[in-house]
Amino acid sequence: MLIGDVARHSGVSTRMLRHYDALGLVRPTGRTAGGYREYTAEDVRRIFHVESLRSLGLSLKQVGRVLEDPASTPSAVVGDLIRWTEERLAREQELLARLRVIDASAPAAWQGVLRMVELMQGLDSNSSARRHQAVLNARSEGVSIPAGLLADAVLAESDPNVAGALRWALARSGGDSVATLAAGVHSGDVDIRRRAVLAITEMPEGSDTTAVLAEALADSDTTVRRHAALELGRRGMTAAVPVLVGMVVEGSHDVDAAEVLGALSRDHGCAGLITTALAAELASPTADSAMRIRLAQALFELSGTAAREALRQLAHDDARDVALVASAFVGVLEARSHEGPGDGSPESA
Template identity: 55%
Template sequence: MLIGDVARRSGVSARMLRHYDSLGLVRPTGRSDGGYREYSSEDIRRIFHIESLRSLGLSLREVGRALDDPDFRPAELVDDLIRQTRERIAAETRLLTRLHRIGAAEPTSWQDVLQAVALLQALGSKSAGRRQRAALSSVEEGPVPVEALVEAVLSETDPNVAGALRWALAQSGDDGLALLAEGLGSPVAEVRKRAVQSIAEISDGTATALLQEALTSPDIVVRRYAALALGARGGAEAVPTLIDMVVEGTNDVDAADALSALASRPASADRIASMLVDRLDHDTVESSARRRLTQALADIPGTTASRALADLSHDEDRAVALTAAYILGIREQAS
């Protein structure tokens, strides 16, 4: 079969067939009387083999080795092709994501596009300083795709950069809350923690509702951050978790401060004091935890807290008794 016929039947151009010939991949086994290349059935079968291997992403050099090297082992090459394909897909996915984010910013000029690209590149920089500067400047330099800020804040490991990103995200209002809510359900504990920290810095009703839901999270870290944020907003539903934090000694000072802020109203003060006393009376509470609970009563106003401290000043645990007596003395001086 002459080269033109082979080209028509195989779909491989005559120019490419000549290139295969020059590389030694497919050498026609014969020549016509006129000196034209003449391909046998075996030659044509080899052409189809070449095209099949090329469709997998092999280079012509790799194709030649696969067909002619008797020691060739395909498994290693296939594994390498899988790795290269995954890397290519990942790169294309990143490009698609970037294009979506630029489109979400609704640019009106090429300057807007270039500015968005520069910001996205800075947010993905390996330099923590550059990421932090990008976060701080993002609010002033124009609209930033909120998806980019959320992704950045949920993946950021540097505490300073994370703080800047949370601030920038808070300036965008509640646009990112739906994505942050998804972060609360992440299988990665650090992502859940970053999500609740970010929600805590957004001051609106939707954020507060998300924090209230977070109080029932199976992740204790999420519950604690939600309780501290809700306590600062006057959310009485956070009291049990805040008291648990005092008992456990985890951010107990912050938790006690939140309880004090929540106890600004007399009715709330008596309720919180009673709950603290109830925990003090539990036999399972260790001495150090009882001392922390006693200290938490210090900033709870009202007669319930004062009576509890008076009783505790005679407690069998000397450390608790001394702490209560000291607090009582300060309260009496203040009154």
């Protein structure tokens, strides 16, 4: 079969067939008396083999290696193609994300595009110092960083200084990043969940962020739960009380937890609930003197007669250090009560 006939039957142009011949991919077995290429049935089958491999994404060079390697198996070739395709798609997705970030920044001139590219390159740097500098430069130059870019950077950032700068910028970006952070709160990576919930605690208060924090109260990680509880308590959510009481018991940010419990007791009418929870911990057989002192400090922050009565009982505690601390707290509260309302104390609030 002459080259023209092969081209008509295979759909491969004569130009491409000559190219295959020059590369050694498909060389016609014979020549006519006039010197024209003459293809056998086996040559035509090889042409279709080449075309099939090309359709899967192999380059002509790769096709040549596959055809010449007797150890090459279909499963190995297809496996390589899957890996290469996944890598290419990842690069394309990364490019698409960058283009969307640039589009979201609504640049009015090419200088804006170049500045955004520079910022993204800075945030992608392996150097924490360079990432930090990229954020600081953007802030000092008044560059508007899209909230989506900031949220992604926050979830990926492990350096505490850079993370703090990113959260600061994100909280002031005014963009919609809650969905990205919410996805981070549900991540299987505990470090990402911690970064996400911490970022949400610094966002402006809203029902959407409150709902995400409420879900985080049930997280398996204590750090995630504690971050969520402190912020929810500040927002007046009594659902945070059990975690906050647990923080006092465990001695983890217990001073902050006690202050939040005190504010909840005064501003949201749940002094009885909190006092009951603290009293239950005092009655626990595992409540050593250090824990009872922390519980006394938390009771001191509360409003209401029940909390004061619990402190009076602790003033007679068998452990001298606990009794001394509780007695001091009772004395302070009694002095404040004699001063009258309006002095800013828990009892007068």
